Amino acid sequence: MLRHILPRALLGAAVIATVAGGYPYLERKAIAVGTAQVGQVGQVGQVGTGTGHGSGDAAPPVDFPTVVERYGPAVVNISVTTAEQRTSVPMPNGIDPDAPFYQFFKRFGPQFQWPQGNTPRVMRGLGSGFIVSQDGLVLTNAHVVDGAKQVKVKLTDRREFPATVLGVDARSDVALIRIDAKNLPTVLLGDSSRVRAGEPVLAIGSPYGFENTATAGIVSAIARSLPEDTYVPFIQTDVAVNPGNSGGPLFNRYGQVVGINAQIYTQTGGYQGLAFAIPINVAIKVEAQLLAHGKVTRGRLGIDIQDVDQGLARAFGLPRPAGALIDSVEPDTPAAASGLKSGDVITQIDNKAIDSSAELAAHIADLKPGTETTLTLIRNRAPLTVTAKVGTLDGKSTAQRDAGSAADRLGVAVRPLNEAERHTSGLANGLVVEETDGSAALAGIEPGDIVLSLNGTPVTSSEQLRALTAKAGKQVALLVLRDNSRIFIPVELG
Numbered sequence: 001m002l003r004h005i006l007p008r009a010l011l012g013a014a015v016i017a018t019v020a021g022g023y024p025y026l027e028r029k030a031i032a033v034g035t036a037q038v039g040q041v042g043q044v045g046q047v048g049t050g051t052g053h054g055s056g057d058a059a060p061p062v063d064f065p066t067v068v069e070r071y072g073p074a075v076v077n078i079s080v081t082t083a084e085q086r087t088s089v090p091m092p093n094g095i096d097p098d099a100p101f102y103q104f105f106k107r108f109g110p111q112f113q114w115p116q117g118n119t120p121r122v123m124r125g126l127g128s129g130f131i132v133s134q135d136g137l138v139l140t141n142a143h144v145v146d147g148a149k150q151v152k153v154k155l156t157d158r159r160e161f162p163a164t165v166l167g168v169d170a171r172s173d174v175a176l177i178r179i180d181a182k183n184l185p186t187v188l189l190g191d192s193s194r195v196r197a198g199e200p201v202l203a204i205g206s207p208y209g210f211e212n213t214a215t216a217g218i219v220s221a222i223a224r225s226l227p228e229d230t231y232v233p234f235i236q237t238d239v240a241v242n243p244g245n246s247g248g249p250l251f252n253r254y255g256q257v258v259g260i261n262a263q264i265y266t267q268t269g270g271y272q273g274l275a276f277a278i279p280i281n282v283a284i285k286v287e288a289q290l291l292a293h294g295k296v297t298r299g300r301l302g303i304d305i306q307d308v309d310q311g312l313a314r315a316f317g318l319p320r321p322a323g324a325l326i327d328s329v330e331p332d333t334p335a336a337a338s339g340l341k342s343g344d345v346i347t348q349i350d351n352k353a354i355d356s357s358a359e360l361a362a363h364i365a366d367l368k369p370g371t372e373t374t375l376t377l378i379r380n381r382a383p384l385t386v387t388a389k390v391g392t393l394d395g396k397s398t399a400q401r402d403a404g405s406a407a408d409r410l411g412v413a414v415r416p417l418n419e420a421e422r423h424t425s426g427l428a429n430g431l432v433v434e435e436t437d438g439s440a441a442l443a444g445i446e447p448g449d450i451v452l453s454l455n456g457t458p459v460t461s462s463e464q465l466r467a468l469t470a471k472a473g474k475q476v477a478l479l480v481l482r483d484n485s486r487i488f489i490p491v492e493l494g
Helices: 064-074 103-108 279-291 310-315 333-339 355-367 399-404 407-410 419-425 440-443 460-472
Strands: 016-019 075-085 122-131 135-140 150-154 160-169 174-179 198-204 215-227 229-237 250-251 256-266 275-279 298-300 302-305 322-328 344-350 372-379 383-387 392-395 412-416 430-438 450-454 474-484 484-492
Touching: 016 383, 064 075, 064 198, 064 215, 075 135, 122 198, 135 279, 150 174, 160 279, 174 279, 198 256, 215 355, 229 256, 229 355, 256 279, 256 302, 256 440, 275 279, 298 355, 322 355, 333 383, 344 355, 412 460, 430 440, 440 484, 450 460
Parallel strands: none
Antiparallel strands: 016 256, 075 122, 075 150, 122 135, 135 174, 150 160, 160 174, 198 215, 198 250, 215 229, 229 275, 250 256, 256 275, 298 392, 302 322, 322 344, 344 372, 372 383, 412 430, 430 450, 450 474, 474 484
């Protein structure tokens, strides 16, 4: 299943980001709507057979045919099944663009409705994964197995096993599942911190259900920050990744897994040469917590941050465009207690230099709650050092806490536009949708949409949206900005 993200910094671009996996299809004439850490794997570079060499080592590389022969049997096909009650859903916003017949039904416009009723619909999806321990631990994407009623794993030798989901971490999009089997083939894990732009990489997965398909390319960039995925510094590649590849491994030239293929940017739903993988080092940290506790605990300061470009660097008196610019500081958080302010540019945390907002977010998330950390920053063109005690990142976003009952009835988590988004979109006010559920999700509201008004009344805060929703009847009309176009979307309130 594909997840759609409207990039906050690319509001005018006709590009959508999707997860690479989960390929939905028809079951009993019903089209499914919606979306379809690691175990005791030892240290990095010690899983599987042989000794590992990180990217850039002097050890001789392995040719890709050998990688496929040696580690292809450890790459699995994952199929999931869910059964959901679905009422009528508008087209095309409520339907996955990779769903069968989407392009046909799209011609009818957003007023087209799926058949009425609460008939249970069976949803099936396909994804990929890879075995990391001989006793059956498998890594995949969270979006491949999250919410699944039944998960099956198929090996290249055609054996099939029911799988148990041991843990799912939506923030990193990493999941750990287990199958009951022994002496299984495994992959070799590498060190994603040593991945370099320009080096060759290989993906193995099940695009569109074609099992154990190998595709190759190069690393296009590292430490990419994507909308709604602030805790993962993605590896960008030009490897051909398509629906069904989600959860599959990304190998380096030494035959080591350095990433988990997770998302693609596409205008068509298929390969465009823009694929993104979760660094395996991130997955390993998630794996350890999922195996031990079934969930992941992360550190939190309570700030919204963005990257620093050349213009911002000049405006804030920085020698070069680097660091993480604080957009806002949440009240009653460690950041507020430490005296951090909007406009501060964090350039270093403890002894680590910060080049991007993704690096800072990932570093803070890795810190144990209660840890004291030292932040070096620039404020009013002068250097400053502050100490903050890291808090605990809970399962709710800032937007969910702010939205209150509006999120409950309308089904959206929103936040005000920050300065950069106001400049990019040309809007003075608006509420950015960060998460959707229930009524809003069924109506086709998407993360990244900017809510401009409700029933004709402009909205400028989550409190106002909450109040308007509370007074509304059973249906409201939201005016949203999407892909630089304004559209009204009717929403039947829960």
